[in-house]
Amino acid sequence: MLGPEMFTAVTQHTQSRSSRISSWDHSGLNEDAFVVQPGETAILADIEGPGVITHLWFVQACRRILGPGLIPYSKSGVAMQEVENGQGVNYEVMDPDYYRKVLIRMYWDDSETPNVLAPLGDFFCVGHSIASNFQSLPFTASVKPSEDKKFGGAAALNCYLPMPFNKRARIEVENQNDIAYFQYFYIDYELRAEPHPENTLFFHAHWRRQNPTPGWAPPDLQTNSLETMVPNLDGKQNYVILETTGAGAYVGCNHSVYHFQGTWWGEGDDMIFIDDDTWPPSMHGTGAEDYFSQGWGMQKNAFPFAGSIIHEGEMPPYQVSYRWHLPDPVKFNTRIKVTMDWYQTLPGPKLDILPVSERLPRRTEIIPPVSDEKPELDERRTKMVQQRQERLDAFVADKLKWLERRAQDSRQRAAKNKEDAADVRRRFLEAIKK
Template sequence: MDSKKENLNKNISYTSLVNRLTDLKSLATLPGKGEKSEMWSSYDRKSKVDSVTGEFIEWSANNDGLRPQFIRKEGNNEVLAEMTGPGAIVRIWSASPKDGKVNIYIDGSDIPIVSEAFIDYFKPSIPAFNFPELVYETNAKGFNNYVPITYQKSCKIVAEPGWGQYFHFNYITFNKEALVESFNPNLNESAKSALTMVNTFFAEEMGKNPSALELETVTKDFNLKTNSKTTAFKLKGKGAIASLKAKIKVINPEKLDEVLRKTILEISWDGEDTPSVWSPIGDFFGSAPGYNNYKTLPMGMTDGWMYSYWYMPYLEGAEITLHNSSSETTAVSLEIGKEELKDDDKNYGRFHAKWHRDLEPIKKERWPDWLLLKTEGKGRFLGASLSLWNPKGGSNSNAGEGHYWWGEGDEKFFIDGENFPSTFGTGTEDYFGYAWCNPSIFEQAFHSQSIDNGNMGYQSVNRWQIIDNIPFQKSFDGYLEKYFANDWPTQYATVVYWYLDADGKDPIKPTPADELFGYEIPYKVFKQPNALEAENLMVIENSGGWLNTDEFVHESMYKTVSGHKILFWTAEKNKKNKLITEFETEKTGKYEVYATIIKQADGGVFKVKINNQNIKNINCKSSDDSKYTERIKLGTVNLVAGKQQIEFNVLKDDKFPQRMWIDYFEFVEL
C-alpha cells in the first residue's frame, strides 16, 4: 500500500491522497515548499498573543467550546473554518456532535459538497463515510472521521443551529501549483476501491507492515547483563529500516516494568555523534509502564513482538545499540527489516524518537504549557506516546481553570516561529482522539489508550499523525497544557517522534538511568472496604438533567470520599427526573443498606427505591454553606442473587436545579 512520491506541481488524485493514510515511507521525505498542516478548533478564543509585544493573554483560558467557537456568524449560522487551497481536510473530531447540519463548501460553490447533521459525519450517512475503520466513535467517546475531503481553491465550513459542541478540522495544504482532484461524496470506483483497501487493512491486518516492500529480514538474540551495553546492528552504506521488532524475556516477571523502562534503545544515523533515537524500549513501542497489548498502524505490542513500521532511511550507515541499566539480566531479540535505497535521494529526513519527562521550564506567563518538543531545521512531526502518573485523579479547585482531571490541557503547535499556534486544541484527550475524560481502552489505526485506571493511576495514550503529519521548514515548538503540577502528583513521560534534516537541532538529551524508573511520587487513595461505589453503578435510564459518574470532589474531602469520585445527578425543572441504576449481588439475603452522601447548600431531596421497594429519602442539602460527607441508614431490603435496581426520583419542589451527590452504598448482611 506504498504510494509513489508525487511532484506537487503535478496532479494529486483523490486515490493517491487516500493512499497516504497508510504510506509511512513518504513521511521520511522532507517537506516541500508550501506544505502545511493546520487545524481549526473550538479552543477558547480568550487565549491570545499580542502581535506587537508577544505577550500571552489569558493563555490558560479553558472554556473550550463554551465561549464563541467560530470565526463569525452568517445570519444564524456559524462559520467554523475557512481554508485556501489546494488542500484537504484529513481529520474531523468532535466530543458532542448533534443533529444541526454542518455544510462544507469547496472551490467557491454556493452548494455544499457535504451537508449532513454533524452527528452523521461520524456514521455511514453518505457513501464516502461508509468505512467504519475511518469513521467511528472510539470506546472512549471520541468521534473521528479520517476520510479526506479535497479542494482546489478553497474550503468553508458552516454550521447551522443545533450542530453540537467541540470540533477539530485538521487540514493539509499543498504547494500552490498543485492540481488536486476535488472531493465527490458519491465515490467513483477508484476512490471507493482505495478507501475499501485501507478500511480492510485496518480491520483485518492491523499489526502487519502496511508497506508493500521487499525487505531483507535479520534477527539477532542478545543476553544483556545488568549495566551492559551492546551494539546490536551496525549497518553500512545506504538503506532503510522499514520494520523494527523486539521481544524481551526476564527471569523475574515482577521486574518486567523496570526492564522495559531501563533497557534503552539507541539508533544513530550516518555516523552522527548523538543518537537520533533514544528511548526506553517499552516506551519506544508505544505503551508504558509495563507491557500492554495494543495495535495501531505504525506501532504496537502483541503477544509475540513489539513492532514499529516507521520508515528509517540512512545514507552512510546506521548503528543500533541496546543498553541494560536495570538490575536484571535481560534476553532481547531484535528483528530488522531492511530495504535497499536504489536512488540518490538526499531529501530524506532522519527519524527521531526521544523520551523525556520534563524539558526546559516555561515562563510563568505561559502557564500551563508543558514542552513536548522543541526542534530546529526542516522536518515532519509524527505524534507522541504519553505515559502519565496521576494517582489522585482530579479536583475542582487545585488546578485553577484546568480543574476536574489531568486531560484538560490543549495542544499548541507553533510552526516556523509563528506568533500564534496554527494547531490549538481543546483538551489532551481530544488530541489523542477520545473525549469526556473517558479512560476506556481503545485501539484504532492512528491512536490508542492501552491502560485504564479510571483516570486515577497510570494512563498510556498514543496519537500518530500520518496523513495529518505536521511539516516544518525552520522549527517546531509543541506544547501540551498541563494544569496539574508534578507534586500534585501528575507526572508525564513522553516519546516524541519526528523527521529532521541532517543539519537540524535536536536538543533532547538522555535521561540519567536513576531517573528512568521509580520516580513517581507515591500517593494512596482512600477506599472504603466492601463498598458499592456509586460512580460504578450501571445507568439504565436518566430522564433528568446532567449525570456524571466521573465527578471528582474537592481535595479537602479526599480523606473521607472513597476513591475521590462520586455519582453526581442534577434534577431539572419540567423533566421527569428519574434515574434508574443497576448493580449485581452474588449472594441472596437480607441486608441493611447505608449510603454515604455529600451534603452541600444547593443539594436536593430524593426518593430512593431498591427493586421498587421504597426506603429512606436521601437529603443532600446542608444547613449552611459547608460541604461534608454523611453516612445514613436507608433501610432493610431482601435481595436475590443477580441484578438489582436502585431508582432515584426528585421530591416535588419549586426550586431547581436540585443536585445529588452519592459516594458509595454499603449492604450489610443480617
Template sequence: MQILKSFFILFLIVTLAGCAEKKSVRSNQYWRKLVSGMNDIGRICRLDEPPVKILTSYDRRGGNDDFNHYIGKTPDGWWIIADLHGPGCVTRFWNTGTPTNHKFRLYFDNEKTPSMEDTIINYFQFNKYFIPPLITHEQGCKYSYIPIPYKERLVIATQPAGTKSGNWPRLFYQINYVDLQPSNEIESMNVNCSEEDKEIAAKISDVWSGKIKYAFETRQEDYHSQTNIPHGSNSDLIAIAGPWMIRRLEIEAKIDSKSVAETERQFRETILRIYWDNFPEPSVETPLGEFFGSFQRRINYNSIYLGMTGNVFYTRFPMPFAKSCRITLENRGKNNAEIQTRLWGENIITGACGYFHAAWSRSLPQDIGKAHTVLAAKGHGRFAGCMLDVTSMDNSWWLLEGDESIRIDNEAVPRWLGTGLEDYFNGGWYYFNIMARPLTGLLFKSPFRTLQYRFHITDPVIFTSAIEMKFERGPDNASRGIMESVAYYYLDKPQSAAFQLGDADSLTPPPDPLEEISLMNCVLNSERLGDYFGAENRIAEFLETHPQTPAKDILSLRLLAYRERRGDKNVIGEYKKMVQSPDVSKQAVEQAKLLSWLHENSANALLASFCNSRVTVYLDGKKIMQADNPEQLIVAPINVNKGTHALAVSATWSREEPWVYLCLRTAKGDIPTGLGWKRTRQPGKDWEKVDYDDSAWETVDRISRDIPVFPYLKVIPNAFVGMQSAGGGMNMAEWNDKRDTIYFRKKFKIE
C-alpha cells in the same frame, strides 16, 4: 478538554452510502487518488508533503470554554465553522457535543445550495457503510480521516448551538486541512460515491488495520542478531551500511530474573539508542519499553506504527539513511538480558525523506505553572506523533482538561491550538473505553492515569526551522501531575535526540497511591485490550509486591484461571485442591467451587452481574438473582440446556452513573451485555419469557464507559477471568429518575 459528537462524520457516512442529492457530475478520480495514497504508511517520513493546518473551537479568550465558537453566519443564520479556499483538502474532522438531530451543511465551490444538508441521525441509519478506522464513532465523539478535496472553496455550516441552559448543545470541533498546489486534476469531491469508491476506502481500512500485509512483512527478515547484554553494560544490536530504509524493526528481550516486578522495571531501565550516518550522538534515545508504547509495564497491542505481539516489540516507522545505522541498548537494570533483533527493509528511498528521531520527556508535579513539552527541536522536519502518559496527583481528571499547542518556526502565536488533551487523541469526556486503533488509541486508564497515542500520517506537521509541541497541565497549567512522553519526528539530517535521559532516578516510575484500590481496574483494562498476558502479569506482580494482601487467595485463584484460559487442563484439579484446603479463604473456596463445577456438565453455566442499579435478572422467565453493587461481581450457577433462551433484566435507577452489566458463561462461550440487546421503558406482559416478541423494543446501539464509571473506583477482586470485561455496560439516555425502570432482553441459542 472535552470532546464532541461529530456532525461531519454524518456527511461521510451518507457520502459512502451514496444518499446525497445527485446534483454533481464530478468523477471522483482525484478523490480516489487521494484515498489510494493512504495505502503508503511509509509516506510519514517525507518532508515534501503540504503542511497541515487546523481550525478548532478553542476558547478565543484563553479560558476552558472550547465550544460554540464560529467564524461567521450564512444569510439564514447558520454558523459557519470553516470557509476554506482551494485548492485544498480536509484530512481529519473531529467533533462532539451536538445531538443526533443537529443539522449541518457542506457547500462546494461557491454553490448557493449545499451539496449536503442533513442530520447526525443518518450516521445510524447508514451504519452499514461505516468504515472504521477511517470513520469511527467512539470515546464520546466522531472522527474521520476520509479526505474531502475541494477545487475552489469549501464552506462547512451548522445549525446554531448553545440554545439551551448551560450553553448546550456545545459544539466542539477540530478540522485539519492542507492547501494544494493548483492542478488541472484537482476536483471537488462528488458526494455521490460509487461502489468502487467505497471498495477503495474499505481497502485502506484493511491496510491500516493490518489485515493486508506489506510485501516486506511477508518474507524472512533481512537482518537478525542475538545479543547478550550484562547488567550495567552497553551493546550494539545491529550495525549496517546504507543507503537503505528500515521498514520494520522487532526487538525481543528475555530478562534473567524470576521477579515479575524487576522484569517489568527493566524494560524502562534499558535505553534504546539509534545512530545515523556516523553522527556521534543518538537521534533516538528513549527507554526501551516506552519507545514501543509500553509505559511502566509491557502492553500487548497493535497500531499502524508501534505495538507488541507476544513478547516481541515492533515498529513500522520508516527509517531511511544514507551511510550507516547503528542500534544499541544500555542495560541499566539489575539483570542480564538476551536480545533478539530483526530488521526488514528495502533499498528504495524516494522523495525528500527525513531521518527518524525519537525523544523521551518527563515533567513532574513541581513543574506546576508550566506546560509539558513533548518536543522542542530545530531544523527542517516533520512531527510524526507521540505517546503520552499522564498521572494526576490531585485525584481528579482535571489534568486532562489541558489543551495542546504546536508552534511552528518560532511563530508568535502557535498555529495549532487544541480543545483538550483527549480531543487531540480523538477522544473526549475523559475517555470512554480502552482501545487501540491504527492512528490513535487509549492503552491504559485507571484512576487517575491515562496512556494515549496519536500518529500524523495524512495530517503532516511540517516545520522549516523549529517546532515546539506542548500539553497544558490542566487549565492554566494548575494541575499537579507527572507527564511522560515519547515524540516521534523526522529531520532532514541527523541530530541528537531533543532530550537526553538523566540518571537512574529520572527513570523512577510515577507512584500509584491508589494501586490497591485500582488493581482490578488495571486488570480489566488489559483484558478489554485483549492483553491477557498483561492482565496475568499485573496480578503476579501485585502478589509479589503485596504478599500480605487480604485478596491473596482470590488473586492466586485468578492466576490459575488465566492458566486455564491458555489451555492448561491440569488447572481443574488445582481448583479442587483449593476447595479442600483449610488454609484458603472462604471467598476463594466458594469461587473455586464454581470454577470447578462449571466443567462437570456441558449444561452448567455461570451468570455474573455487575450493576450500578437495582436489577432483577431472569433466564427464560425464572428469576435468577437480584443485585445492586458497583464494586462487586455477583456470580450464580445455573443450567442452560440446548435450545433458544432469553436473558432479561429489569433495572431501576439507584445512584449517579447507572449501568447494567451481565455475562453468561456457557460451555459454548460467553454472552455478555452490549450492542444488539433490546431495551424499553414499557414492556408488555410476560416480557421476561422466551417466546415474548421484543421486535418493537429499541436496540442498544451504545455502551457505557468502561465500568466501573467514576466516581466509583474500587472493584473487589474475583477469580472469573474475562467475565467482567467481555462486553459493555448498558444504560438509557436521560436515565436520571429514581422511579424509572428500564428493561433489557437478549435472545440466544445454545447448539
C-alpha cells in the same frame, strides 16, 4: 502519503533488496536471544546504506532471582523459567522497571549522537513499564493474558515506521540495569541502489519527563476546579514534549500520565508552535483528550492513528495514550514545539536522557512488615535455612556462568551479523551492475 508506501509499493519493481538482521542462534540451536550484561551496550544492527529500516520486532525479558530453582539454567535450554512460582520449581520474577532501565539508540549516517534515544519500553508505547495489548498502524504490542497490565510484563513489540539512511544505520540497546537482559529481535530493511533524495527526512524519537509536572496552583487545588479557570494566552508554562529546530514533519507521540489527585487531568489545551509563531500558535486545540482524538474524557480503544493503551478507569491512576499524524503530518521549516516522535533533516538535535533513578515509573508497592524479633529455630529448621542459602548460591553461580557464555556468544553474533549485512550489500551491488 500512506497509499504509495503501503499498498502500491509491492506492485512496482525497484532496484532494491530486502534483508534482515536478527538475534538467531548461529550455531543452529535455539539460544536465539542476545544476552546483554549489566552496563553493557549491544549493537543489534550496523548496516551500510543507502537503505531504509522497514520493521522492528522486539521480545525481551529481565528476571530477578528470589530463591533457588530446581532446574539449573545450564540444564534448562530456555531464556527464562516460565513456571508459576507456586509450584516450587523456581522462584523468580520479571524486574518490574526494566522497560525504563534499558535504552534504545539509533544513529543515521554520520550522526555522532543518537537520532533516537528513549527507554526501550516507551519507544514501543509501553508506558510506565506496564505491558498491555494494543494495535495501531505504526506500533503494536502483543501480551499474554497472564502478563497483561503487569509492570515488566512480557510482550512482543513491533514498529513499522520507515527509517531511511544513506551511509549507515546503527541500532543498539544499553542495559542500565544491575542484572542481565535478554533481547530477541528482527530488524528488517531494504537496500537501495541510489541514495535517498535531498528532501528526505530522517526518523527521530526522544523521551522526556517531568516528575511531577509543575503547575501554578498549590497541590490542594483540584485540577479543573472553578479556582483553576485562569487565562493561558501565551503557552509559556505548558508541558513541552518536543522542541527542536530544523525542517521536518512531526508524526506523533505516545503519552504516559500518573495522576495524583484522582480527578480528571486532561483539559489543558494542546498547542503546537511552528516556525515564527509567537501567539497564537499555528495549531491550538481544546484539551488533551481532544488531541488524542477522543472526547468526554478518555476511552479504552486502539484505532490506527489514536487510542488509549492503559485507561485510568481500569488501572487508576495510570493513562497511556497515543496519536499518530501519519495522514496529517505537522510540517515545519525552522522549528517546532510539541511532543515526542518526529522526522526531520540531519543533523538532528543533540539528545540527552535522565539517569535510571529518575526514569523509574511510580508504583504502589506492598511493603511486608518487618519485625525485630527473630524466631528461635531448632536444629532441623536451622539446617533447612542453611540449605536454602547453599542452593541459592549454587543456582546463582550456575546462572551467572551460563549468562556470560550466552553474552560472549551474543557479542560474536553481533559482529557476524555486521559481516553478513555487508556481504548482502556487496552481492546486491554486484547484481545490479550486471
